[in-house]
Amino acid sequence: MVTVYSKNNCMQCKMVKKWLNEHDVKFDEINIDEKPEFIQTVLDMGFRAAPVVQKDEITFSGFRPSELAKLV
Numbered sequence: 001m002v003t004v005y006s007k008n009n010c011m012q013c014k015m016v017k018k019w020l021n022e023h024d025v026k027f028d029e030i031n032i033d034e035k036p037e038f039i040q041t042v043l044d045m046g047f048r049a050a051p052v053v054q055k056d057e058i059t060f061s062g063f064r065p066s067e068l069a070k071l072v
Contacts, residue, residue, distance in 0.1 A: 001028060002053065003029075006051045055071050
């Protein structure tokens with residue numbers, strides 16, 4: 001399962017979620033504005049900006065179509 005850590009009013013977050021939906025990739029979204037207890041989780045992964053996309057050994061930040069394609 002793909003997990004997307006997102007924030008409110010985040011254009012790249014919206015683009016990631018749109019891309020995943022268009023490619024029929026199921027994902028869980030964790031909005032760190034609404035669930036701030038996950039902020040430390042994102043920081044512990046080494047990221048300081050949303051979105052953070054995670055699946056198994058693949059983890060990256062931002063809207064990166066080449067990385068998203070690996071999730072299909």
